[in-house]
Amino acid sequence: MLIGISQETKQINSLKPIECAEEMSEYLSIIASERCKRSFSKIFNYFAPRLRSYALKQMGNDALAMELVQDTMSNVWQKSHLFNSEKGSPSTWIFTIARNIRFDMLRKQRNRKEDICSDDLWPVLCEQTPDANEVSLDHQVTMDEIGVMFGSLPEKQKMVIEAIYIHGKSQQEVANELDIPLGTVKSRTRLALQRLKEMLKDND
């Protein structure tokens, strides 16, 4: 009997992080798409105390530890769109952000110049843009402009375009996610692209 119980507990324990990873991934994507403070508070309540205990161990100073917690969680809030669940779990992502911030904090503390920074060593928060080398200057300028134009699209069109062209989702997936008819997704996409094309023409 006793063995049975302990095995059961073990199983529950081993399942927990996985369930937690899925749940946390979900929160991160909601933060990215809706700036949802409630989802953020779930992430915050789980990770902030863990980050603090990691930071205390590493920095040995409460003020610095709290600074590390705040900087890490600020990045999570501001850059949740860069989290990619295919590349790893939320806890790995958040750990690597904290590790990077700690690296820079320690160097700053020792008054080192910025000869090296964590972004170069571990590109955790790099934008998923194509290699700069493959993009010609002219093309890059156009991409910047498109960014501005994209920003001026109506919110509903922006969401659809982002889901399809940035996150690579199918129109059907977008329809399911936003709970709107497929036809609506198609017409929003068409309208948005038309609008972008017009803006590009006017820009020339």
Next chain:
Amino acid sequence: MISFHPSFQDLQTFSAGNCEPSLALMISAHVDMCAQCQQDCIEIQSELASEFTTHPLQTSSLNNQYDNMMSKITDLPILNNTPSKIINTSIELDGKFFELPRALRRYVKSTGNWSRLVGKLWQAPVDLGDIGKANFMYMEKGGRVPEHTHKGNEMTLVIDGQFCDGIAHYDCGDFTIMDKKHNHFPHSEADDGCLVFTIVDQPLHFTAGVARLLNPFSHLFFK
């Protein structure tokens, strides 16, 4: 094919963020080029992350502090994608362009001019600030570095081409750390020569031939 990698222990220290900056830079550049070490780092990081999430928590009454922090954070604007800055991703020697691994691109602008060291050997110094002295070294086909050993450590990453040093044959992406135990004479027989990136914490120590004249204090280090 890459056959020389950082030690697993160094990958662990690197992933935890506890490496010396010069070694961290080397490993980071190697990892950019090496799928195997990339995978190792991903696994190490996820282990470190699970350590950090399962670490026992101190029960403390920080709730007020946490609440303040959280509301401060959620007042911050979400950052939109900012297009990456265009930086020079390659260095040039004699009309040849060499694409650099991501981690080294930051240093293109602090790379000095090429100068011919001896024969078919070229060197361009890289200013790493307080991290250490680095050089790009280019061996033309048939070019060789005079036989030497090291007073400190010499870290080398092959960026392009192949070379041999009397110890082994190295290919693009290979990473080595040599110290005073190693006596070697790097040379390249590859048609397109070989470009390497090196960081030394002490000057090289030449051990053979006329090159010994480069090192007037060798008797202090060798008995």
